[in-house]
Amino acid sequence: MxxxxxxxxxxxSDHIALHEAGLSFDxxxxxxxxxTTQSGADYLSINPKGYVPALTLDDGETLTENVAILDWISHQDGALKPSGAMGHTHHLQTLAFIxxxxxKSFKPFFTGAGDEDKRKAKDMILKRLGYLSDAMAGDYLFGDQVSAADCYLFVMLLWSQKNGIDVPDRLSAYRDRMMARPAVHKAMAHEGLF
Ligand SMILES: N[C@@H](CCC(=O)N[C@@H](CS)C(=O)NCC(=O)O)C(=O)O
Structure with missing residues (x-):
């Protein structure tokens, strides 16, 4: 894989979730x-959509779309999504929301948009992050166990920090809690983010 x-x-987020799930992967x-990829391959021949993430499975199929990849990873380790009859649906609902x-609300920060567009995007991001903060069931989104959706939310909080969006204290404490997880450290170190 x-x-x-x-x-x-x-x-x-996928990089972190793969480590959280204890899967071995390249x-x-x-x-x-x-x-192009680091080894010089034409990335469009791997993912014709041209963006990351893509996850090539051991049987050769390549998965794309972050929601689908995080959902797939969460199924490899049942602990990476909430339990119960509605656990999968609640997890998917949160992945789709993120x-x-x-x-997608971060677009103005990546496309060199003007200050007004960035201000509007920031307000929207804070409103939506606030919703997740209020809905958080414990140390993590669904309680005391980290989920694949937490890995995605964590990346959104890193982007917020990088773009000067000050999140509520509850979310900055959550970001620090995620940052302390070995899986997060391993993925961020590998990507040269420290
Ligand atoms: N719909 C895709 C969007 C992924 C996406 O936005 N990827 C960004 C990085 S976070 C990217 O690769 N952008 C470069 C590009 O679109 O050329 C998904 O959810 O996986």
Whole structure:
């Protein structure tokens, strides 16, 4: 299995989740501008969508879309999603919220948009992060066990920090708690983020 990633991008969430799940995997950095991988392969031949993450499974299938990849990882280790009959659905609901309502709201920060667009995006991001903060069931989103959705939320909090978006204290404490996890440390160190 191989994860295609770009340092600090949303693929960091998959990188962390793979370690949290205790899976063994390879990783290869992608140059998102050139659309080539570190070993010189044409990334578009691996993921024609041209973005990260992509996860090539042992049977050769390549998964794309962060929600699907994190969902797949959470199924490899049942502990990475909430338990119970509705656990999978609640996890998917949160992954979709982070992807479509938070991740995508960062666009103005990555596209060199003007201050007004960034201000509007910041307000929206804070509102949506606030919702997750209020809904948090314990130390992590669903209680005392980390989930794949936590790995995604953590990356959103790193992006917030990088872009000067001051999150509520509860979320900065949560970010520090995530940061202390060995899986997070391992993935961030590998991506050269320290
Ligand atoms: N819909 C995709 C979007 C992934 C995405 O936004 N990837 C960014 C990094 S966080 C990227 O690779 N951007 C470069 C590009 O689109 O060329 C998903 O959810 O996986």
């Amino acid at each position: 191989k994860l295609y990633y770009s340092p600090g991008a949303c693929s960091l 990783h290869e950095k992608v140059d998102l501008k050139a659309k 992807s479509t309502e938070i991740h």
